[in-house]
Amino acid sequence: MQGIWTTERIRAAEDRLLAVTPDGELMRRAAFGLAVHAAEMLAEHTGSVSGRRVTLLVGSGNNGGDALWAGAFLRRRNVAVSAILLKPERAHGAGLAALKRSGGKVVSVEDGPQWIRRADLVLDGIVGISARGPLRADAAALLEHVSSPVLAVDLPSGVDPDTGAVDGPAVVADRTVTFGALKPVHALAPASCGEIALVDIGLSLSDPDLRRLDTADVAAAWPVPGPGDDKYSQGVVGVAAGSATYPGAAVLAAGAAALATSGLVRYAGHAADVVRGRWPEVVATGSVTDAGRVQAWVVGPGIGTGNEGRDVLRFVLGRGVPVCADADATTIIARSPDVLDARDPDTPLVLTPHAGEFERLMGSPPGADRVAAARSAARKYDAVVLLKGHCTVVAAPDGRALVNTPRGSWLATAGSGDVLSGLVGALLAAGLDPWLAAGAAAHVHSLAGSLAADGAPTSASGILAAVPAALRSLLSPAS
Numbered sequence: 001m002q003g004i005w006t007t008e009r010i011r012a013a014e015d016r017l018l019a020v021t022p023d024g025e026l027m028r029r030a031a032f033g034l035a036v037h038a039a040e041m042l043a044e045h046t047g048s049v050s051g052r053r054v055t056l057l058v059g060s061g062n063n064g065g066d067a068l069w070a071g072a073f074l075r076r077r078n079v080a081v082s083a084i085l086l087k088p089e090r091a092h093g094a095g096l097a098a099l100k101r102s103g104g105k106v107v108s109v110e111d112g113p114q115w116i117r118r119a120d121l122v123l124d125g126i127v128g129i130s131a132r133g134p135l136r137a138d139a140a141a142l143l144e145h146v147s148s149p150v151l152a153v154d155l156p157s158g159v160d161p162d163t164g165a166v167d168g169p170a171v172v173a174d175r176t177v178t179f180g181a182l183k184p185v186h187a188l189a190p191a192s193c194g195e196i197a198l199v200d201i202g203l204s205l206s207d208p209d210l211r212r213l214d215t216a217d218v219a220a221a222w223p224v225p226g227p228g229d230d231k232y233s234q235g236v237v238g239v240a241a242g243s244a245t246y247p248g249a250a251v252l253a254a255g256a257a258a259l260a261t262s263g264l265v266r267y268a269g270h271a272a273d274v275v276r277g278r279w280p281e282v283v284a285t286g287s288v289t290d291a292g293r294v295q296a297w298v299v300g301p302g303i304g305t306g307n308e309g310r311d312v313l314r315f316v317l318g319r320g321v322p323v324c325a326d327a328d329a330t331t332i333i334a335r336s337p338d339v340l341d342a343r344d345p346d347t348p349l350v351l352t353p354h355a356g357e358f359e360r361l362m363g364s365p366p367g368a369d370r371v372a373a374a375r376s377a378a379r380k381y382d383a384v385v386l387l388k389g390h391c392t393v394v395a396a397p398d399g400r401a402l403v404n405t406p407r408g409s410w411l412a413t414a415g416s417g418d419v420l421s422g423l424v425g426a427l428l429a430a431g432l433d434p435w436l437a438a439g440a441a442a443h444v445h446s447l448a449g450s451l452a453a454d455g456a457p458t459s460a461s462g463i464l465a466a467v468p469a470a471l472r473s474l475l476s477p478a479s
């Protein structure tokens, strides 16, 4: 699992390290790594390093210092470096002196545009982890002249370091080189960061504030049958979804559950005939009351928000098995919280709201800090909350939180959430910890989405059809 730390924790770790490190050493380590990446980008985009032009956008803090020192290192490789100082009187003293010594040029903000337009690469050293709010007007105006690739120092300036929120002018980088550890911005604002590289400066951090599952974590968690397994030992999942008029949600959720693991899938609802026709392996009945025993329920997609939907939700919440409540089920819970009285104590619950459903559940939209929002909903409902959005956030009532960073935005298509809930249900039935189940399902869902899309729009059926390929790439990467 990749660890992610808030800027407050990073700053504390930096202070501990600074106290035992010679003056300026950490910044030089950071800047050297930065210069290596800058040279790599120059070579990639222009075919050479020597003789190329790099322009530095330099703010008033240490982030600007990193950029200035990196400029001095790039001079050693015969790169023409120009630095635009946004606040000349507050520019990092040692960094500026090093750049000047190395033969780098300092240019005024007024002359900046022509140097930016001429650059083969622009380094964004405007603000780093102490940034607050969007870019100010002077920096925003300069960015309009950028046409070359951009390398962000530590993080793209203008993007909130702790939430990834963008609410005004901000840098969009091709690559972000960060130091010591990942910060929330790197997981929550992938479109602003571009490719992310981590340079080790010797920070020592444990107990991350936020996590990101990597491929190996998901592969290790995913249930793989052994010789002694049968369809029951793999976990039986019940799917209560869809209606006679809208059978699609049932077909997608039951299908995802069937493809996720080799356990058995039971379906209960008015779309039984359609589900059986599409997925003959699913045991389908008309009602949850005669569905038989399951180890987890997925409930909600397409069940409606009326009395019948409420009864279905109440029934499954009282079975003493984990429940993934999605779509209409979240709306029912928001409107009639008393349905949760039917929940057996200690029954794990996973809620999977999108922003609108979140607002119904919590009375206000998720806001800029989506991790904090998911955590507070998780506490309120004593449930794992999977908050959908470009980046999916999964929070547990005990405070654990993870982010799934997508590859592209192809998952935002009708029915995509039904596929996700089926995957979550299958993993709950297999006995995974609900937080991990939700995170692993989100990971495979976005992987299937990018495989299905492959650079063009796809559909929920396409995402569903790509689930086996996604799992194959995780579980048997060599084949």
Ligand SMILES: NC(=O)C1=CN([C@@H]2O[C@H](COP(=O)(O)OP(=O)(O)OC[C@H]3O[C@@H](n4cnc5c(N)ncnc54)[C@H](O)[C@@H]3O)[C@@H](O)[C@H]2O)[C@@H](O)CC1
Residues within 6 Å of the ligand: 014, 018, 026, 027, 028, 030, 031, 059, 060, 061, 062, 063, 064, 066, 126, 127, 128, 129, 130, 131, 132, 133, 134, 135, 136, 153, 154, 158, 179, 201
């Ligand atoms: N402390 C350390 O040991 C290290 C720090 N490093 C660098 O230092 C950075 C943090 O440096 P600082 O704490 O000096 O602060 P920053 O460089 O993040 O910038 C803070 C400065 O920018 C101004 N500012 C804040 N928001 C702004 C906005 N929206 N527009 C314009 N100006 C704004 C503030 O007035 C302040 O002067 C890190 O991101 C990293 O790049 C690295 O060199 C690694 C070592």
Ligand SMILES: [K+]
Residues within 6 Å of the ligand: 063, 124, 125, 126, 127, 128, 152, 153, 154, 155, 156, 157
């Ligand atoms: K920056």
